[in-house]
Amino acid sequence: MIPIRKGQLKNVIHTACVVRLDTGEKQLLSTKGDSYCHFFKPISIEDYNLQLRLDWSDLDAGGxxxxxxxxxxxxxxxKLRNTGELRPLHHTQTNNPSLRVYEWEFRGYKWPFKVIISWLVIVKESIQVTDSVSCEVFRNDLKVDE
Structure with a gap:
């Protein structure tokens, strides 16, 4: 898969949903304008408000x-700078390149989840029909030749 660029997301992905692996809770992710990201609902942990998002312009080895x-x-x-303890939390890759599964952790708060994508597919189809007809003419039960 190639990275998704600004303005392309809504033409490629219909919906993105995360499912927490520890609780089964589901969350439908949102989009904003021409962004190439899917956004989680904002959360608060201690003295931080957090905005998590899936960045489709920055793909891992598994796409x-x-x-x-x-x-x-x-x-x-x-918005705070991604320094100190925040730096390694800014970018998280999947646990396994063949699966869309993540585990995000901060100050004892763990969020293991998988991402379910409903892709948009464009199908182009061409149908060609040919027909051939032959007939025989009979008059009074006798075949008529041309």
């Missing part, structure tokens, strides 16, 4: 999107 995490200060809602 799966990178899980991006943006951290915001809970008091000011200002």
């Amino acid at each position: 799966h999107p990178t899980l991006d995490a943006d951290f915001y200060d809970v008091a000011t809602n200002k």
Whole structure:
């Protein structure tokens, strides 16, 4: 699979849903404008607001999107730099390149999940029909030649 570029996501993927592997909880992911990301519902952990998203412009070896995490200060809602303990959490790859399964963890909060994609498929079809007819003419039970 090749990376999805700005404005292409809605032409390639119908829906993206995550299923937590520990609870079975499902969440339908959203899109924003021409973004190439699917967005999770924002969450809060301690003094951080977090926005997780699947970045389809940054694929791993298996062709799966990178899980991006943006951290915001809970008091000011200002986006924080990805330094210190936040740096390794900003980009998460799948656990196994052949599966779309992730495990994101921060300060004891674990979120193992799989991603289910409903792809859009464009089918082009061409149908050609030919027909051949022959007939014989009979008059008074006798075949009439031309």
